[in-house]
Amino acid sequence: MTRFSRRTLLTGGVGLAGLGVGAAAVGVGQELSEPATAPSTLPFFGDHQSGIVTPMQAHANFIGLDLIDAADHTALQGMLRLWTQDAANLTQGEPGFSDTEPELAGAPARLSIAVGFGPGAFASQVLAAKKPAWCAPLPAFGIDRLQERWGQTDVVVAVACDDPMTLAHAVRMVVAPVRRRMRVRWMQQGFHHRRNLFGQVDGTVQPSDDRHDDLVWDDGAEQAWMADGTSLVLRRIAMNMDTWEALDRRGRELSVGRSLDTGAPLTGTTETDEAVFSATKGGIPVIPESAHIARAHQRSDREQFLRRPYSYDLAPPGVDGDTSDSGLIFAAYQRDPLAQYLPVQQRLADHDALNEWTTPIGSAVYAMLPGARPGSYLGAPLFE
Amino acid sequence: MTRFSRRTLLTGGVGLAGLGVGAAAVGVGQELSEPATAPSTLPFFGDHQSGIVTPMQAHANFIGLDLIDAADHTALQGMLRLWTQDAANLTQGEPGFSDTEPELAGAPARLSIAVGFGPGAFASQVLAAKKPAWCAPLPAFGIDRLQERWGQTDVVVAVACDDPMTLAHAVRMVVAPVRRRMRVRWMQQGFHHRRNLFGQVDGTVQPSDDRHDDLVWDDGAEQAWMADGTSLVLRRIAMNMDTWEALDRRGRELSVGRSLDTGAPLTGTTETDEAVFSATKGGIPVIPESAHIARAHQRSDREQFLRRPYSYDLAPPGVDGDTSDSGLIFAAYQRDPLAQYLPVQQRLADHDALNEWTTPIGSAVYAMLPGARPGSYLGAPLFE
Incomplete structure (x- = not known):
């Protein structure tokens, strides 16, 4: 396969459209990460x-x-x-x-x-x-x-x-x-x-x-x-809002390993701080071993993949007193799902404090062209 | 009931929040009508x-x-x-x-x-x-x-x-x-x-x-x-994408009475031009009598109401070869639905070219507090 410059194509792509075809500024609420430009x-x-x-x-x-x-x-x-x-x-x-x-x-x-x-x-x-x-x-x-x-x-x-x-x-x-x-x-x-x-x-x-x-x-x-x-692993993960909300705030933070307000790991102060899984307080790990981020944390260089999660929030099915049909469309992209994604997912499946409130209900693997x-x-x- | 100044309340409302609580610029695509400010x-x-x-x-x-x-x-x-x-x-x-x-x-x-x-x-x-x-x-x-x-x-x-x-x-x-x-x-x-x-x-x-x-x-x-x-009339109107798309462009414009590109009535050039239902060309009405806007057009001052339509586009049900589950959540607000909304809706129900591709599947009336x-x-x- 002949390779060609990515930069040329990117410029070409914009050129095809004509600059300014869509003014379409984005910005849908202040917490989105996309730049308004x-x-x-x-x-x-x-x-x-x-x-x-x-x-x-x-x-x-x-x-x-x-x-x-x-x-x-x-x-x-x-x-x-x-x-x-x-x-x-x-x-x-x-x-x-x-x-x-x-x-x-x-x-x-x-x-x-x-x-x-x-x-x-x-x-x-x-x-x-x-x-x-x-x-x-x-x-x-x-x-x-x-x-x-x-x-x-x-x-x-x-x-x-x-x-x-x-x-x-x-x-x-x-x-x-x-x-x-x-x-x-x-x-x-x-x-x-x-x-x-x-x-x-x-x-x-x-x-x-x-x-x-x-x-x-x-x-x-x-x-x-x-x-x-690349490969896409697409998992549909139902999130049980009712039981999650019955848990107190501290319990919720311990189950994830991050503070809910800033998103910082419990050993840090800002979201991007690296979690220190060895940190203890009174002999007890600050981030429990069962916390989601402790289980999900890469244990080798290959255990990395690109996550693009989308939330879904649909009308409740109207049976059994369920008050929500909510969750995550978890999309992970990686060269090799077996080497990169699977070991992490296996650890999470074996033990992850969050599993009590989340349930995988869909799963599929694709070769993205x-x-x-x-x-x-x-x-x-x-x-x- | 004691009345109070609406302006005071509006100012009060913003004051409660603190100015600048949410930067939250809006703008979700260039065609939305909301100002970015x-x-x-x-x-x-x-x-x-x-x-x-x-x-x-x-x-x-x-x-x-x-x-x-x-x-x-x-x-x-x-x-x-x-x-x-x-x-x-x-x-x-x-x-x-x-x-x-x-x-x-x-x-x-x-x-x-x-x-x-x-x-x-x-x-x-x-x-x-x-x-x-x-x-x-x-x-x-x-x-x-x-x-x-x-x-x-x-x-x-x-x-x-x-x-x-x-x-x-x-x-x-x-x-x-x-x-x-x-x-x-x-x-x-x-x-x-x-x-x-x-x-x-x-x-x-x-x-x-x-x-x-x-x-x-x-x-x-x-x-x-x-x-x-006020009152809310909430109608769920399924739109049959498959049959609509089988109709040619001219047929689609005649069924609505507006041009598809600008939204102008067929007798005008811009969206806000008032439709001239009496206009003819070669003895034939430019806007057919059966066109949606001809049927919906108010025939008295009372036949006016505030429309706030939202589109829905859900996954097709996966049966009978349907390829869409799409339509409109039609929300109309008016003081009196029987005097203002009903006569218009009755005309549309009796005869509206668009009825061939649209089907009301939900209907409800509410007293908005x-x-x-x-x-x-x-x-x-x-x-x-």
């Missing part, structure tokens, strides 16, 4: 798909789709060409190819549309040998209460945007044109905030930007076509 | 509830609740006191009374929490005579395909905010403390944009601000306690 368009073409290491947008919709005929690789190829064409336009503020509501396309608001393959997408004869070894459901964890309705699908499309109407329109343009080829199994809609619905500051510890090349992006060593792609090269389409290296 | 807090106490004539917030959640014991008026009174206390705090960026996630309260982002009563809230002996005559389900329309799950409830709480996390937290503070007294029947979550999901500019024609006093706010003539309250006076609580005049 964020540009309104993200590049579509490039080494990598946008929406993965991009600063998080305010809203996201993960669409899980199943192929109607998984053996038909040409249908898959057709969908990829079609999505590429539409995403290249929509992300730059232009209508999609068969767009019947072009007026909804004008405010891209940092729209990104990223495509990934689950194991089922490699079912055709042509693609069978192209499946990365890690592209399979995660092993079962004792804490899981997985529901098929939130389970593994053949394909995922991760759409994210700062404007919910632009997002809805883009989702429509992803789903409608492929309706004869794919069925939507689920949509997971969420919003981004630096805190989750438990009030906890979330997503503090992340790989530094200069580690994306070795921790996030695939190098093509196992599957050449995957170079510049490399970026599309101008003039080509997403996933083209798969068919070469 | 909107203050981050809305007053809670005042003649009227906030969130009714307030410029629309980006997100809303209408919560429909049923009383567990409708005969117990003291329970209702207790809920009103509790909601008043929490809403007075939350809207000003302060935690609720029993708030377990106070960190989620700091960015009010123009939060409003408004309470309304359906017919069932007047079921107790004490309140039976206080029900406005119009507070009853609307007559059945031929176009309706109403579902009980979106039907009339005893109480509604309309929560709206520019930040989805602040909104989720406020909704939690409304629902959780009353769980032993009320059951949530539905939540209707939506987002605001000047266009709807059909791409149409929506909400153009509205009563002018100087008509709010006689068209929106109740004067207490029928029920003295309702002075400064007057604003709470400082030191008192929402609905206090009901119990005096």
Whole structure:
């Protein structure tokens, strides 16, 4: 695969859209981490798909789709060409190819549309040998209460945007044109905030930007076509608001290992302070060994991955006295989920104080395609 | 009821919060109508509830609740006191009374929490005579395909905010403390944009601000306690994206009576141009008589009401090949729904070109309480 300068493409992407296509300042509340000066368009073409290491947008919709005929690789190829064409336009503020509501396309608001393959997408004869070894459901964890309705699908499309109407329109343009080829199994809609619905500051510890090349992006060593792609682990984690709120504040801070107000580890004073797990007070660890951050903390350099959690808050189902249907759409990106994500998740599954109030109800793994090269389409290296 | 200056209250409201409590610039895409300089807090106490004539917030959640014991008026009174206390705090960026996630309260982002009563809230002996005559389900329309799950409830709480996390937290503070007294029947979550999901500019024609006093706010003539309250008609209108998109662009413009790009009536050039229904071209009306705006256009001065439509876009149900679950949460506020709203709705139900692609699936009517006076609580005049 020919490499090309990322800088050139980024500039090219903005150039395509024309500067100032969307004024679309962002800022949805003071606690969001995005700068108010964020540009309104993200590049579509490039080494990598946008929406993965991009600063998080305010809203996201993960669409899980199943192929109607998984053996038909040409249908898959057709969908990829079609999505590429539409995403290249929509992300730059232009209508999609068969767009019947072009007026909804004008405010891209940092729209990104990223495509990934689950194991089922490699079912055709042509693609069978192209499946990365890690592209399979995660092993079962004792804490899981997985529901098929939130389970593994053949394909995922991760759409994210700062404007919910632009997002809805883009989702429509992803789903409608492929309706004869794919069925939507689920949509997971969420919003981004630096805190989750438990009030906890979330997503503090992340790989530094200069580690994306070795921790996030695939190098093509196992599957050449995957170079510049990555893996997505998508977990739907229900959060039980009722029982969480019955716990006192100190108990809640100990279960996480961070103070609720500043998000600082219990051994520090500001959010970005490194936690000191060896610190004790009166012989007792300041951060309990069972605290979420103690269990989640990396025990080797490889145990790092990029987390992009979105909160969801839906109407309660209206049965059994439940007063909420809330939780987290936990999206983790890493080169190798088995080496990077799995050991951490296994520790959390074995013992994590937070498990008492959280329940994984969905789980899926996807190979997120490399970026599309101008003039080509997403996933083209798969068919070469 | 003692009247007091609205201006004083507005200033007082901001003062309570402390200027600059929330920087919370708004702006969620360039097409929203809110100025980026909107203050981050809305007053809670005042003649009227906030969130009714307030410029629309980006997100809303209408919560429909049923009383567990409708005969117990003291329970209702207790809920009103509790909601008043929490809403007075939350809207000003302060935690609720029993708030377990106070960190989620700091960015009010123009939060409003408004309470309304359906017919069932007047079921107790004490309140039976206080029900406005119009507070009853609307007559059945031929176009309706109403579902009980979106039907009339005893109480509604309309929560709206520019930040989805602040909104989720406020909704939690409304629902959780009353769980032993009320059951949530539905939540209707939506987002605001000047266009709807059909791409149409929506909400153009509205009563002018100087008509709010006689068209929106109740004067207490029928029920003295309702002075400064209003009525809410809440309709859930499913929009069939699949069949709408099968229609050509010209057909879509004729069905509405407005051009899709500018939102101008077909007889004008800009959105705010007044439609000229008498205009013809080659003997044929430029705006068809069946067009939505021709049918909706007021035929008398009383046929005006304030529309605050929110769009919803949920995951498709996954049956029958539906590719969307999209539509409009149509909220109309007016002093008297029978005199102002009903004749327009009846015309639309009898004949409106748009009916082919839209289906009312939910309908409810509420008496929105007057604003709470400082030191008192929402609905206090009901119990005096």
